[in-house]
Amino acid sequence: MVKAWYINDESVVNVEMVKRSERHLNPPQYVTLDELKRKIGVQTEWINVNKYKTVENLQKLSVQKGYNYWDIIDIENHVEKHASFYTEHMHNEPEVRLVLDGSGYFDVRDAEDKWIRVLVEKGDLLSFMAGGYHRLTLDSNNHLKLFRLFGSEPDWTSLNRPQDDHPVRIAYALQALNGF
Numbered sequence: 011m012v013k014a015w016y017i018n019d020e021s022v023v024n025v026e027m028v029k030r031s032e033r034h035l036n037p038p039q040y041v042t043l044d045e046l047k048r049k050i051g052v053q054t055e056w057i058n059v060n061k062y063k064t065v066e067n068l069q070k071l072s073v074q075k076g077y078n079y080w081d082i083i084d085i086e087n088h089v090e091k092h093a094s095f096y097t098e099h100m101h102n103e104p105e106v107r108l109v110l111d112g113s114g115y116f117d118v119r120d121a122e123d124k125w126i127r128v129l130v131e132k133g134d135l136l137s138f139m140a141g142g143y144h145r146l147t148l149d150s151n152n153h154l155k156l157f158r159l160f161g162s163e164p165d166w167t168s169l170n171r172p173q174d175d176h177p178v179r180i181a182y183a184l185q186a187l188n189g190f
């Protein structure tokens with residue numbers, strides 16, 4: 011089940027150490043799934059992934075959810091990519107990810123530009139709107155296997171912040187003012 015909370019800002023020396031930890035405020039400040047949806051545009055649900063172990067079943071799940079393309083990525087196998095995932099960025103398309111195994115942190119910015127850390131674990135499906143700033147990291151378990159879903163041909167472009175003049179970013183920011 012997805013859990014989310016505000017984290018301390020980055021003014022740290024050892025980023026590798028802290029990026030994989032919970033980094034709660036003191037006292038902790040949690041964010042509800044409803045707030046995540048309304049304020050940030052992050053939607054979540056839980057899926058019993060044990061029912062979708064074969065390629066055929068994953069294909070069925072993809073179609074059932076309305077997506078035409080998918081792939082699977084093991085983040086620990088992409089150490090060189092890990093740094094780019096953790097660099098704050100946005101996309102032109104929604105980011106839709108189902109955790110097939112392991113766990114990790116999907117950090118998103120709120121309207122006041124504060125970081126919210128979203129813990130995703132096995133079975134969590136997260137979809138985030140195009141134009142929202144975010145980043146991804148492994149947690150201390152060092153294992154995250156993701157099923158990545160796309161509505162159209164996958165666009166792997168990550169647009170690093172700042173993108174404040176980008177039309178997709180502007181559309182996201184305007185929608186965030188009124189809630190999603």
Ligand SMILES: [Fe+2]
Pocket residue numbers: 099100101105144168
């Ligand atoms: Fe992303």
